[in-house]
Amino acid sequence: MKRSSYREQDYAFGQLVLTLRTRIGLTQAGLADLLGVSRHAVVEWEAGQSYPRADHLKAFIALGVQQRIFATGREAEDIRALWHAAHQKVLLDEPWLQGLLAKPPSPRVTATVAQARGAKAVSTSQALRGPRVDWGDAPDVPSLYGRQREMATLAQWVVQERCRVVSVLGLGGIGKSALAVSLMHQVASHFEVVIWRSLRDAPTCEALLEDCLQVLAPEVLRDGSVSLERRFSLLLECMRRTRVLLVLDNLETLLEEGQRTGHLRPGYEGYARLLRQMAETEHQSCLLLTSREKPGDLVPLEGKREPVRALRLARLDADACQQLLAEREVAGSAADQARLIEAYAGNPQALNIIAQTIVDLFAGEIAPFLEQGEVVFGGVRKLLDEQYARLADLEQMVLHWLAIVREPVTLGELRALLVMPRPSGELLEAVDRLRQRSLIEHGQHPGSFTLQSVVLEYVTTRLGGERRDRAGTACAPDPAWTFPGSRQGVYTAGQGAAAAGSRAGMFSAYPPGAYSGGRAVTLAARPTA
Ligand SMILES: Nc1ncnc2c1ncn2[C@@H]1O[C@H](COP(=O)(O)OP(=O)(O)OP(=O)(O)O)[C@@H](O)[C@H]1O
Numbered sequence: 001m002k003r004s005s006y007r008e009q010d011y012a013f014g015q016l017v018l019t020l021r022t023r024i025g026l027t028q029a030g031l032a033d034l035l036g037v038s039r040h041a042v043v044e045w046e047a048g049q050s051y052p053r054a055d056h057l058k059a060f061i062a063l064g065v066q067q068r069i070f071a072t073g074r075e076a077e078d079i080r081a082l083w084h085a086a087h088q089k090v091l092l093d094e095p096w097l098q099g100l101l102a103k104p105p106s107p108r109v110t111a112t113v114a115q116a117r118g119a120k121a122v123s124t125s126q127a128l129r130g131p132r133v134d135w136g137d138a139p140d141v142p143s144l145y146g147r148q149r150e151m152a153t154l155a156q157w158v159v160q161e162r163c164r165v166v167s168v169l170g171l172g173g174i175g176k177s178a179l180a181v182s183l184m185h186q187v188a189s190h191f192e193v194v195i196w197r198s199l200r201d202a203p204t205c206e207a208l209l210e211d212c213l214q215v216l217a218p219e220v221l222r223d224g225s226v227s228l229e230r231r232f233s234l235l236l237e238c239m240r241r242t243r244v245l246l247v248l249d250n251l252e253t254l255l256e257e258g259q260r261t262g263h264l265r266p267g268y269e270g271y272a273r274l275l276r277q278m279a280e281t282e283h284q285s286c287l288l289l290t291s292r293e294k295p296g297d298l299v300p301l302e303g304k305r306e307p308v309r310a311l312r313l314a315r316l317d318a319d320a321c322q323q324l325l326a327e328r329e330v331a332g333s334a335a336d337q338a339r340l341i342e343a344y345a346g347n348p349q350a351l352n353i354i355a356q357t358i359v360d361l362f363a364g365e366i367a368p369f370l371e372q373g374e375v376v377f378g379g380v381r382k383l384l385d386e387q388y389a390r391l392a393d394l395e396q397m398v399l400h401w402l403a404i405v406r407e408p409v410t411l412g413e414l415r416a417l418l419v420m421p422r423p424s425g426e427l428l429e430a431v432d433r434l435r436q437r438s439l440i441e442h443g444q445h446p447g448s449f450t451l452q453s454v455v456l457e458y459v460t461t462r463l464g465g466e467r468r469d470r471a472g473t474a475c476a477p478d479p480a481w482t483f484p485g486s487r488q489g490v491y492t493a494g495q496g497a498a499a500a501g502s503r504a505g506m507f508s509a510y511p512p513g514a515y516s517g518g519r520a521v522t523l524a525a526r527p528t529a
């Protein structure tokens, strides 16, 4: 029985089948064999994409009764609930059920199940005992607002589809770690071991492997030093034998800055091997990563049907942002709240920081905060400084032009803006890297892209654009900023400069004619030597 679309997937039913199968201790293939269906059918049930036929469901229930997977004393009730959840067209055959529950367990069925469990089985007793967890320094997330869709997608990939490597990507502060922690708690019961490690202090791969093996197989480390080669094979052995969820937070710490984004830093190449090993080798575990940047080693392995997936986190939706502000006792009209959320592009970290400022300095009122005009400061600036400092010259230049233009542009328009010609491949790569770092986002028209609002304000401020004091008076541009590789110049703003407002000041930083679009400002003077 098929369900028609993704939207209609019945996650609750999928989860139920998965839980029951895990209790029996069978793989999808093992269960499929015993029920006489294809493995794909079991995959679809667990994905909530289809329901079993009545005869298959009865066989599944019979197996479950034999293996005592239903709560003692409440078997009939649980089975009726399962039948109902499976949207069967025929009523449950009550006399059949009573007969089934009255039967003693059959040694033949038990033996067949034991055989079908094979080497890959998840032990029933383990599944019932719950996972062994080492949550290390995982952050505490008291309340996660919104993100239901993202949670469902990740749970689907990790639990139902048994993906081997799942990355959660996005701008600093967008909520990657918060989501990964929440997911870890939600899916922990589907694993035998759960380990969380932050890579913020950049441990060597050797140290990380040792740390994981301390949890997974401490006995093998007792006999003294174990070579790196051996650690890799031991980890893989554990990943095959045991269903492990390994969460590695802040992978970007190990990635190179500048143009080689996505490549591992010298001395950290071992992680590339770890990623490939987890992605390409058959095992029953899952590596969940969070990173501001996408690790290049995974790109060729990703795909909708592959066991390697990546989810890029976009802004938090408006309702969730409002809940976050309300929790921090920040008040304002709906319009002010919307402006504040827009100014910080729905970034929960930025909103948290700003909420604190609003409470401390503006008695929790959004309106007076917005009136003072400056959105990027303090913690928000630090957050963006960190990401900006990692960019190559061309990437910074692209950000500057997007901040100047302040509207979505296509690659062709961007190329036209840059009078110093760049090979189009180079420009495309720079744009792609910026997208991978979540600093730019797609515009409404296909093929166009633009800056997130908080990034726009940040880059504008860096460029020394007009800043306003609290009374709204324009301040002088910051002369300190110099375009990399160019000389500071003077500019004359022509027609349209008034409308361009804060953009005019930025042109002091660019070489003559560097902006040829004529959209808002005409450069009339060459820079001074
Ligand atoms: N959906 C959410 N609901 C409530 N709070 C959230 C949500 N998402 C994130 N936060 C909070 O926002 C802050 C930043 O989130 P988090 O640390 O997860 O960001 P991140 O993307 O991992 O950032 P970084 O790249 O710096 O590691 C944290 O305090 C977190 O608890």
Ligand SMILES: [Mg+2]
Pocket (backbone or CB within 6 Å): 176, 177, 178, 249, 250, 290
């Ligand atoms: Mg994080």
